[in-house]
Amino acid sequence: xxxxxxxxxxxxxxxxxxxxxVENTQSQMRKGFLEFPVLLIIGAKPTYAPxxxxxxxxxxxxxxxxxxxxxxSRLKRxxxxxxxxxxxxxxxxxxxxxxTKEGKEVxxxxxxxxxxxxxxxxxxxxxxxxx
Amino acid sequence: xxxxxxxxxxxxxxxxxxxxxVENTQSQMRKGFLEFPVLLIIGAKPTYAPxxxxxxxxxxxxxxxxxxxxxxSRLKRxxxxxxxxxxxxxxxxxxxxxxTKEGKEVxxxxxxxxxxxxxxxxxxxxxxxxx
DNA sequence: ATACAGTACTATGTAATGCAAGGTACCTAT
DNA sequence: ATAGGTACCTTGCATTACATAGTACTGTAT
Numbered sequence: 001x002x003x004x005x006x007x008x009x010x011x012x013x014x015x016x017x018x019x020x021x022v023e024n025t026q027s028q029m030r031k032g033f034l035e036f037p038v039l040l041i042i043g044a045k046p047t048y049a050p051x052x053x054x055x056x057x058x059x060x061x062x063x064x065x066x067x068x069x070x071x072x073s074r075l076k077r078x079x080x081x082x083x084x085x086x087x088x089x090x091x092x093x094x095x096x097x098x099x100t101k102e103g104k105e106v107x108x109x110x111x112x113x114x115x116x117x118x119x120x121x122x123x124x125x126x127x128x129x130x131x
Numbered sequence: 132x133x134x135x136x137x138x139x140x141x142x143x144x145x146x147x148x149x150x151x152x153v154e155n156t157q158s159q160m161r162k163g164f165l166e167f168p169v170l171l172i173i174g175a176k177p178t179y180a181p182x183x184x185x186x187x188x189x190x191x192x193x194x195x196x197x198x199x200x201x202x203x204s205r206l207k208r209x210x211x212x213x214x215x216x217x218x219x220x221x222x223x224x225x226x227x228x229x230x231t232k233e234g235k236e237v238x239x240x241x242x243x244x245x246x247x248x249x250x251x252x253x254x255x256x257x258x259x260x261x262x
Numbered sequence: 263a264t265a266c267a268g269t270a271c272t273a274t275g276t277a278a279t280g281c282a283a284g285g286t287a288c289c290t291a292t
Numbered sequence: 293a294t295a296g297g298t299a300c301c302t303t304g305c306a307t308t309a310c311a312t313a314g315t316a317c318t319g320t321a322t
Contacts, residue, residue, distance in 0.1 A: 020209035020233070022240050025163045028278065029248065031308055032159020037255050044259040050270070060251045066310050069271065074308090078151035091269035092317040102151070109153050111256065117160065118249060120190045124168050125242065128175040159307065162279055181299065197281050200301060205279090222298035223288040265322075272315075279307090286301075292294085 030061075036110040037061055038071060039099060042081055043107055048094040072097065080106055161192075165202060167241040168192055170230060173212055174238055179225040203228065211237055 041047060041055050049068055056063045072095075075081040080103035083095040099107065172178060172186050180199055187194045203226075206212040211234035214226040230238065 020211060020237060022237065022244070024278075025166055025241065026244050027309060028163020029244065031162030031279075032156045033164075034309085035156055037252065040255050040259045048270080059255050060247065064310065065271085066273095066312075067308085070273090070308080073272090077149050080151060088269080088318085090318060092271075094270065106151060106153065110156065113153070113157050113160065114252060116191060118252075120192050121168065121245060121249075124171050124190050128171045155307075158280060162308075165280080179299080195281065196300085197283080197302090198279085200299095201279080204301090219289085219298080221289060223300075225299065263322100266320085267318100268320105269318080270316085273313085274311105276309105276311085278309090280305105282303105282305085284302085287299085289296100289298080291296090 030063075034061075034063065034067070034071060035075065036107075036114060038068070039075070039080065039103060039107045039110065042097045043099040043104065046096045046098050048086075048096050052097075075103070079103075161194075165192075165194060165198065166206065167238075167245060169199070169202060170206070170211065170234060170238045170241065173228045174230040174235065177227045177229050179217075179227050183228075206234070210234075 037056060037059065038052060041052050047055075049065075049072060053063060053065070053068060056068075072081070076083065076097075079100055081097045081099055083097045085093050086096045087093050168187060168190065169183060172183050178186075180196070180203065184194060184196070184199060203212070207214065207228075210231055212228045212230055214228045216224050217227045218224050
């Protein structure tokens with residue numbers, strides 16, 4: 001049997017091609033994921049935003065202010081971290097963040113999630129990389 | 132020196148706590164990332180959507196129709212995959228997807244990105260896991 | 263004093279994507 | 293005809309990364 005009209009998709013065969021941007025995908029790859037390394041860093045010892053940025057950068061995870069501050073507010077709102085104000089020798093005071101008990105539990109779960117995801121991807125690569 | 136008024140943040144100290152949901156983070160972790168395993172699967176051999184879903188499920192990557200179909204459209208729009216209609220013994224015809232030359236190049240880049248991300252996270256975990 | 267640079271935190275708007283939910287279309291068997 | 297299975301598509305919502313602009317505090321040079 002032959003199909004003459006096949007859904008409406010035939011009508012959009014003249015898709016205007018778009019330019020693919022790897023950086024966008026890399027950015028999207030970080031969505032939600034970032035909570036994990038940030039919690040890791042704060043969990044190690046009390047820290048404040050600019051220092052977190054430095055540590056992320058050192059770990060090759062480029063994050064900017066506009067991403068980190070809302071993320072910290074979110075973690076605070078969910079009770080995963082807390083902070084105390086601390087005066088600085090030069091410049092305005094800092095919000096020193098620490099991970100709460102709930103935060104540590106979530107951190108454990110996120111580590112599990114990450115390991116699971118990592119294992120899945122490794123499996124897929126091994127299975128399909130002969131192309 | 133002591134600070135009496137510290138930005139406007141003092142005014143919102145009574146944040147209403149919200150419930151944190153790990154599943155949401157796991158869902159966000161997949162953002163953008165999904166293109167990678169889907170390209171891997173299609174790259175191995177021509178496939179169609181329901182089969183891709185099965186393979187992802189087998190790899191412990193739970194994805195649903197409402198996520199996969201728009202993703203495939205996107206990959207097509209960017210010229211990373213293409214498809215041909217293929218009749219099925221029972222049921223409607225299938226869109227059999229294959230990876231284009233451009234798609235293979237992107238696939239290589241995504242694999243690099245993933246390895247880099249993986250290495251960063253592993254480094255962070257090793258560095259901070261003594262908490 | 264005043265201006266300026268540096269540090270720290272905040273707020274707004276945009277784009278991208280995962281997902282739930284509902285829908286259309288084709289095929290076979292009853 | 294009708295029902296059930298298969299395959300594909302669409303709409304609307306929630307979330308989050310990021311660019312950009314802004315506020316506030318401190319020390320230093322003019």
